């Protein structure tokens with residue numbers, strides 16, 4: 001059923017400011033209600049029955065009109081971020097919508113935030129290929145974990161998701177970011193992380209963002225601490241760019257690192273400025289600057305996030 005534009009809930013939200021995406025205007029492809037093929041335990045929205053297809057569908061024209069209005073009201077938008085109260089790739093006119101957005105976006109970049117459940121669908125891949133950046137979630141490398149944590153709709157198979165992502169990565173030229181949300185006791189085991197690592201080494205995404213619950217979840221599930229996230233980041237291969245994207249950063253005390261310890265740490269894992277500020281005391285941070293000056297370490301940028309690495 002196409003929804004009448006007069007009765008429309010809000011399609012555009014923001015702008016939201018962030019270091020990585022600058023000024024971003026959000027586009028909600030399901031503003032009326034949650035329409036999702038997952039019902040994640042950590043979802044910020046109320047629990048809802050999972051579905052295959054949207055049953056409340058906005059017209060492309062309605063969404064484009066809302067975007068045009070948003071772009072005229074807010075100047076200097078860096079990103080148009082396609083999202084939903086639910087899963088945006090379930091929107092049935094996604095490819096056509098992206099074509100229309102590309103006609104009006106000017107210098108603004110486009111980004112989608114998707115749970116990846118439909119990434120094995122050639123039509124979804126074709127649509128996402130037309131975006132400037134793609135961010136896909138992958139909380140689990142095993143079906144058991146996907147069923148338990150993301151409570152996926154019947155018929156969604158993690159092996160198809162993984163195969164679909166590989167196929168998409170092969171064709172896609174823009175930055176592909178993978179987001180992993182870690183939930184205590186559900187996907188924080190060394191076994192689950194090792195399976196994710198094994199797969200992500202094959203995928204070679206631009207960056208992996210790991211985070212944890214930082215808003216009230218739908219169910220009684222618990223976040224992990226920053227220390228645990230840091231430990232988990234160490235379990236990934238050091239060639240992968242893992243960024244700790246959690247807002248809970250300040251719950252560990254900083255320590256003193258010698259020059260050798262800094263070099264040793266960075267040889268195992270590239271660290272961002274935020275990680276360095278959380279882990280190291282002021283003197284150690286000065287040592288990092290010295291090492292950078294002496295070119296013993298270097299700064300590498302991956303899609304807006306800078307990592308310190310051993311030279």
Ligand code: SF4
Pocket residue numbers: 036037038039040042043044045085086087115
């Ligand atoms: S994929 Fe997103 S919207 Fe859907 S249930 Fe999970 S957290 Fe909620």
